[in-house]
Amino acid sequence: MKFRTLEWKSGALYLLDQRRLPNRVETVICRNPDQVSEAIRNLTVRGAPAIGVAAAYGMALAASDRSALPDAGGVLKSSRPTAVNLAWAVDRMLTKSAELNGAAPADLRAALEREAIAIHNEDAEMCKRIGEFGAPLLANGMSVLTHCNAGALATAGIGTALGVIYTAAAQGKKLHVYAGETRPVLQGARLTMWELMQEGIPATLVTDSTVASLFAAGKIDAVIVGADRIARNGDVANKIGTYNIAVLAAHHGVPFYVAAPRSTFDDKIATGADIPIEERSATEVTEIGGQRLAPQNAVVYSPAFDVTPSQLITAISSDTGVELGGRS
Amino acid sequence: MKFRTLEWKSGALYLLDQRRLPNRVETVICRNPDQVSEAIRNLTVRGAPAIGVAAAYGMALAASDRSALPDAGGVLKSSRPTAVNLAWAVDRMLTKSAELNGAAPADLRAALEREAIAIHNEDAEMCKRIGEFGAPLLANGMSVLTHCNAGALATAGIGTALGVIYTAAAQGKKLHVYAGETRPVLQGARLTMWELMQEGIPATLVTDSTVASLFAAGKIDAVIVGADRIARNGDVANKIGTYNIAVLAAHHGVPFYVAAPRSTFDDKIATGADIPIEERSATEVTEIGGQRLAPQNAVVYSPAFDVTPSQLITAISSDTGVELGGRS
Numbered sequence: 001m002k003f004r005t006l007e008w009k010s011g012a013l014y015l016l017d018q019r020r021l022p023n024r025v026e027t028v029i030c031r032n033p034d035q036v037s038e039a040i041r042n043l044t045v046r047g048a049p050a051i052g053v054a055a056a057y058g059m060a061l062a063a064s065d066r067s068a069l070p071d072a073g074g075v076l077k078s079s080r081p082t083a084v085n086l087a088w089a090v091d092r093m094l095t096k097s098a099e100l101n102g103a104a105p106a107d108l109r110a111a112l113e114r115e116a117i118a119i120h121n122e123d124a125e126m127c128k129r130i131g132e133f134g135a136p137l138l139a140n141g142m143s144v145l146t147h148c149n150a151g152a153l154a155t156a157g158i159g160t161a162l163g164v165i166y167t168a169a170a171q172g173k174k175l176h177v178y179a180g181e182t183r184p185v186l187q188g189a190r191l192t193m194w195e196l197m198q199e200g201i202p203a204t205l206v207t208d209s210t211v212a213s214l215f216a217a218g219k220i221d222a223v224i225v226g227a228d229r230i231a232r233n234g235d236v237a238n239k240i241g242t243y244n245i246a247v248l249a250a251h252h253g254v255p256f257y258v259a260a261p262r263s264t265f266d267d268k269i270a271t272g273a274d275i276p277i278e279e280r281s282a283t284e285v286t287e288i289g290g291q292r293l294a295p296q297n298a299v300v301y302s303p304a305f306d307v308t309p310s311q312l313i314t315a316i317s318s319d320t321g322v323e324l325g326g327r328s
Numbered sequence: 329m330k331f332r333t334l335e336w337k338s339g340a341l342y343l344l345d346q347r348r349l350p351n352r353v354e355t356v357i358c359r360n361p362d363q364v365s366e367a368i369r370n371l372t373v374r375g376a377p378a379i380g381v382a383a384a385y386g387m388a389l390a391a392s393d394r395s396a397l398p399d400a401g402g403v404l405k406s407s408r409p410t411a412v413n414l415a416w417a418v419d420r421m422l423t424k425s426a427e428l429n430g431a432a433p434a435d436l437r438a439a440l441e442r443e444a445i446a447i448h449n450e451d452a453e454m455c456k457r458i459g460e461f462g463a464p465l466l467a468n469g470m471s472v473l474t475h476c477n478a479g480a481l482a483t484a485g486i487g488t489a490l491g492v493i494y495t496a497a498a499q500g501k502k503l504h505v506y507a508g509e510t511r512p513v514l515q516g517a518r519l520t521m522w523e524l525m526q527e528g529i530p531a532t533l534v535t536d537s538t539v540a541s542l543f544a545a546g547k548i549d550a551v552i553v554g555a556d557r558i559a560r561n562g563d564v565a566n567k568i569g570t571y572n573i574a575v576l577a578a579h580h581g582v583p584f585y586v587a588a589p590r591s592t593f594d595d596k597i598a599t600g601a602d603i604p605i606e607e608r609s610a611t612e613v614t615e616i617g618g619q620r621l622a623p624q625n626a627v628v629y630s631p632a633f634d635v636t637p638s639q640l641i642t643a644i645s646s647d648t649g650v651e652l653g654g655r656s
Contacts, residue, residue: 209569
């Protein structure tokens with residue numbers, strides 16, 4: 001990758017500021033868990049795997065005071081409710097600190113730093129495996145639709161959905177990507193287009209509403225998206241608009257793939273109906289850069305995620321293999 | 329209505345500048361057909377019926393020189409290719425001028441002005457009848473999804489899709505409207521929300537991607553949209569994203585209605601595949617108010633319209649009655 005989404009340097013967490021992309025490439029430095037929580041909340045860092053890794057470093061940043069760890073974990077977990085990776089990473093850091101009960105503060109700090117780095121490296125490794133398992137799903141010459149950003153910017157590695165595309169491209173397959181812009185925060189336009197152009201993958205930007213006519217015109221051979229949480233029955237919570245695309249893909253007979261690490265599977269959740277769906281603020285819809293796009297006092301409903309039932313999913317590529325969804 | 333979309337005053341066409349809504353209520357004055365054509369092209373005035381009326385006035389503004397009429401008609405017709413009402417209105421004005429072959433210039437001018445005013449009044453009357461025929465489709469307490477703006481701002485009357493809603497509301501039915509924001513030009517956020525709030529109809533703004541989860545949650549009882557052109561087989565060209573909603577409505581068993589005047593039916597077109605689809609410029613997708621939303625040089629595909637096959641349409645309410653679509 002030609003950029004770093006997260007970097008741990010001199011005991012601080014450096015985040016590529018995704019709110020500024022694609023216009024500016026800037027870094028935000030976090031030195032305590034509150035700053036990490038704020039960076040997750042305000043979308044400086046986003047993407048389920050990346051916020052898990054960021055939260056792990058957030059816990060490492062709290063480790064100088066053992067008694068502060070549970071509070072730090074609570075603050076970090078509450079930053080965003082839908083992605084399960086966030087809670088998973090915090091809990092893993094809390095488990096590690098519990099194992100080190102009685103350790104000297106410096107030892108605890110060093111151990112939690114090592115644990116966060118391990119989570120970081122495992123995430124990169126997971127992306128690599130997701131890409132290797134998923135790449136055979138994409139054939140030479142395909143046009144692939146993706147939504148939001150499930151790329152290197154959403155992980156500590158090459159990405160999940162885009163990782164599959166990068167891996168297939170590295171194997172010599174010529175692919176063309178359609179990126180849905182992904183309103184309201186425009187992760188597709190701002191982030192996916194930016195990283196695909198950085199990496200030299202041919203890509204075309206479309207509004208989310210253009211998707212159906214692309215399908216109707218036979219311009220899409222496959223869909224691949226990431227996931228924020230996967231229920232036991234295979235239902236997938238992902239960025240709002242994913243479910244639209246899944247219905248349209250099924251209607252037009254186009255395969256619909258999800259790429260996500262095992263840490264996205266939440267065995268405590270039976271079906272998609274039980275996944276908590278975050279609601280975002282109205283201003284994400286009514287304003288862009290301070291410019292108003294809707295009348296003052298307009299009522300807005302803006303869920304950040306939707307749930308795609310397993311029946312609409314062809315297959316899920318994870319770091320342990322490809323499992324068939326309910327549509328296949 | 330608490331506002332005027334188009335007004336003919338002292339021999340000039342006054343247009344409510346829809347590019348500035350909802351932030352500013354400003355008027356653009358057109359005194360020749362080129363200015364009308366430019367206003368149609370740059371979306372000062374938009375909506376298939378409204379651009380038909382505007383084009384009629386554009387022809388009236390050319391009437392001082394009979395020899396200029398064919399050229400004016402050509403320029404006006406070329407302003408936007410998809411809406412059939414535009415060509416229909418221009419042809420009607422040309423027919424009228426041909427009938428007046430040999431008339432004195434002042435008489436020709438007066439006759440074409442009367443003809444444009446007649447088209448204007450007929451459009452308002454058509455909206456009224458579409459509303460009266462369509463209102464029984466909506467029951468008290470319904471939540472109705474609409475897309476783009478098929479309201480008073482899109483016509484010379486109360487609107488087509490929103491005209492049905494206004495008429496049902498005036499009959500005492502309590503309705504709630506969900507307005508899809510309609511990227512890239514945001515006619516739903518900027519125009520539909522503005523006029524519904526002006527008229528006191530409860531409305532909630534959603535991104536286009538939120539539509540599927542609204543359907544899944546049972547929050548939508550009916551969809552009603554306008555049309556830019558209707559083929560002989562009942563296929564409907566309308567704002568990009570309409571087809572997405574039609575597939576989703578069918579998937580969730582929610583009725584999908586179209587409201588449009590007879591002048592939108594194009595008997596020269598056999599099926600939707602023959603309707604020319606306008607492509608808009610990339611900057612409508614990549615910029616808002618000069619602010620970049622995507623990387624420099626991002627490739628963009630931005631068709632302005634899509635085609636909804638008749639099989640996905642429950643019924644079409646026009647000024648001559650309600651006819652069943654292929655889904656009923």
